Amino acid sequence: MSGQITPVPQIAGNAQLLSELRQMKQKSHLPHALLLHGPEGCGKKLIAEWFAMLVLCEEHGAAPCGHCKSCRLVRSHAHPDVTAAEHSGKRGGFSVETVRQIRADAAILPNNGDMRIFMFCDADGMSVQAQNALLKSVEEPPAHACFVFTAQVPGVLLPTLLSRMTAKAVFPVTRSECIEALTRRGYPADDIQAAASRFDGNIGRCITYLEDSTVREATDRTAALTAALADQNEYELLRLLTAAAAEKEQLRKTLELLDIQIRDAALMTLNGDFSFMGCDRDSAQRLSVRLTPRRTSRLHGAIAGAFADLDGNVGAVLTVTALCAALLDA
Numbered sequence: 001m002s003g004q005i006t007p008v009p010q011i012a013g014n015a016q017l018l019s020e021l022r023q024m025k026q027k028s029h030l031p032h033a034l035l036l037h038g039p040e041g042c043g044k045k046l047i048a049e050w051f052a053m054l055v056l057c058e059e060h061g062a063a064p065c066g067h068c069k070s071c072r073l074v075r076s077h078a079h080p081d082v083t084a085a086e087h088s089g090k091r092g093g094f095s096v097e098t099v100r101q102i103r104a105d106a107a108i109l110p111n112n113g114d115m116r117i118f119m120f121c122d123a124d125g126m127s128v129q130a131q132n133a134l135l136k137s138v139e140e141p142p143a144h145a146c147f148v149f150t151a152q153v154p155g156v157l158l159p160t161l162l163s164r165m166t167a168k169a170v171f172p173v174t175r176s177e178c179i180e181a182l183t184r185r186g187y188p189a190d191d192i193q194a195a196a197s198r199f200d201g202n203i204g205r206c207i208t209y210l211e212d213s214t215v216r217e218a219t220d221r222t223a224a225l226t227a228a229l230a231d232q233n234e235y236e237l238l239r240l241l242t243a244a245a246a247e248k249e250q251l252r253k254t255l256e257l258l259d260i261q262i263r264d265a266a267l268m269t270l271n272g273d274f275s276f277m278g279c280d281r282d283s284a285q286r287l288s289v290r291l292t293p294r295r296t297s298r299l300h301g302a303i304a305g306a307f308a309d310l311d312g313n314v315g316a317v318l319t320v321t322a323l324c325a326a327l328l329d330a
């Protein structure tokens with residue numbers, strides 16, 4: 001279930017960012033290259049879509065109207081002047097051929113309106129070659145071309161490319177804004193509470209949790225695993241890992257999430273400001289109490305070892321048995 005598609009994307013939080021983009025539009029100072037950066041699931045792609053509507057809206061207002069032909073085409077991902085670069089390769093990058101094609105397309109005048117928009121979503125895996133191939137177009141873009149990138153951190157892009165862009169941070173919203181957004185989408189209240197307690201204000205991750213049963217099972221199990229690890233409870237640790245091992249995909253997802261929980265627990269010990277990417281703050285907090293850098297590194301190493309075992313076709317049960325011992329010894 002994903003609820004109805006509204007005429008304009010409903011974006012939770014991030015009022016400052018939206019207001020800045022609106023002002024740019026009003027002053028006719030829209031950037032030719034925009035980077036939206038922030039953690040996975042915080043709404044970067046939705047804001048990119050809203051921005052494309054803003055740029056192309058036929059009403060030329062300070063916000064997309066949602067009703068003109070252009071807005072409707074962007075919203076239904078069918079606008080002839082909006083091109084989403086296709087990913088290729090294992091790391092979710094873009095091939096040099098794709099970039100060259102987009103460079104050629106950027107030279108062509110728009111079909112409908114004044115601008116053509118080229119989207120590079122999830123650009124975190126974009127190779128140096130692909131970035132270099134795009135550099136010239138971003139440096140000296142045709143007047144009608146606009147490039148929009150989304151990435152988790154700006155540092156994944158080359159400084160030469162980055163220096164030509166307007167970079168804007170997208171932030172996760174508060175837990176109550178998150179609950180409100182999920183309620184608008186029509187999810188049952190109990191499910192919303194469960195999702196929001198796992199991922200705070202990260203709406204995208206909440207939605208994945210609500211819609212993907214593999215993720216949900218792995219998430220709930222990972223929370224219990226983190227608690228068992230914090231308590232050094234061998235029986236519980238082995239029981240949970242063995243249950244996950246019944247299915248390899250489930251086991252991989254669970255280990256991936258557990259690795260992030262350990263990373264977050266380690267960051268908690270530093271008392272710094274960081275965006276929580278795990279799936280259960282309480283158990284991560286408990287784990288953080290007795291976490292030293294050395295133990296953190298060993299815990300990550302134990303999980304890396306389990307992945308290596310799975311890649312080397314070691315049986316799942318054998319893998320988790322060794323992992324359990326390694327986690328307890330770390």
Ligand SMILES: [Zn+2]
Pocket residue numbers: 056057058059064065066067068069070071
């Ligand atoms: Zn419009």
